Amino acid sequence: MAYWPRYANNQTTFNLQPNHLQPSTKPPSTFNQTTFNLQPNHLQPSSKPPSTFKQTTFNLQPKNLQPNHLQPNYQKTFNQTTKPPSTFRQTTFNLIMTHILHIDASPRGDRSISRQLSNRFIQTWKSFYPDDTVSYRDLGHNPVPHVDEKWIAAAFCPPEKRTPELVEAIKLSDTLVDELLAADRYVFGIPMYNLNVPSTFKAYIDQIVRVNRTFTFDQTGKYHGLVPQGKKMLIFTARGGSFSPGTPSADYDYQEPFLRAIFGVLGITDITFIHAEKLDLGEESRQQSLANARAELEKAVGTW
Incomplete structure (x- = not known):
């Protein structure tokens, strides 16, 4: 069962492997399928992270990767550092608190x-x-x-x-x-x-x-x-x-x-x-x- 990140106010940082930031399949007309490896301790702060990374696949609308499109009410919803470390690229998502x-x-x-x-x-x-x-x-x-x-x-x-x-x-x-x-x-x-x-x-x-x-x-x-x-x-x-x-x-x-x-x-x-x-x-x-x-x-x- 998949549980999807939700975008909003509280900011959470994930470490993503660059080789998984490329589309894994040919995208349909409106969506591109991208696979990320996420550290579980950022998805589940209360649980102990395993020794390996958890692979999660997201279907993202390309236009939604632009600021102010993921959630119209928020100024900044998707931030990505320009200079990733040697092994990982650090990407910041804003997750919804409901x-x-x-x-x-x-x-x-x-x-x-x-x-x-x-x-x-x-x-x-x-x-x-x-x-x-x-x-x-x-x-x-x-x-x-x-x-x-x-x-x-x-x-x-x-x-x-x-x-x-x-x-x-x-x-x-x-x-x-x-x-x-x-x-x-x-x-x-x-x-x-x-x-x-x-x-x-x-x-x-x-x-x-x-x-x-x-x-x-x-x-x-x-x-x-x-x-x-x-x-x-x-x-x-x-x-x-x-x-x-x-x-x-x-x-x-x-x-x-x-x-x-x-x-x-x-x-x-x-x-x-x-x-x-x-x-x-x-x-x-x-x-x-x-x-x-x-x-x-x-x-x-x-x-x-």
Whole structure:
């Protein structure tokens, strides 16, 4: 499985063997394939580097080797020294540091399948991207309150006109919204309860779906998300039955459509689901479904 460097702010230096800086095959019309030998201790600072170098192949768009094209928001994204040492050429890449919001919604502890999968993904992700940061919220064990009359009054009151009482009523919601907006990506573990999400996660949804904070709408009634574009979401679900397309219960899946719709309102449309299904349909079906979900999880680490 290949895990690709990501370009952004934190600068990391690799030592590259010059003889591997040439294309290894004839490039297609837009890409040239180049193979580098990278020191693993620069890719994985926490692990001990082996005695040899790790060979990694990248497909690079030639135009992207120019400054300001790998990531438009950054001034300098690819720097190369002009005088390499006698054996190695030193090249500097800027690697992306991503902030992930990780949420679990199951009231179960270690027995929770959705919790197991979301945690396994985060642990695996961090082993490959140790500089990434994670904020964690456990809604299953520390649920947020449902909205009440004071909350509604505060949410629809201009901030400058809120009384101290209304400021306090909306304080947690503001924290949750800030947390959502600060994240680059989202990893959620959500079991299916009665064909949809648990009430703990619905309470969270009600706290973060805020007009003029996470969405707005125009005179035609069309929604416009206020969450910045480009964010990704990965949701692990656990289900007793099978709700995949083509199954008898497919039409009863209100969980995935609801989550796609509500986060779409906020502007998050790049959503990937990994379902652990058939958990109550016999041990063989259960184990096969868990194996499939874990395989999808491992694949997602390299492609998400």
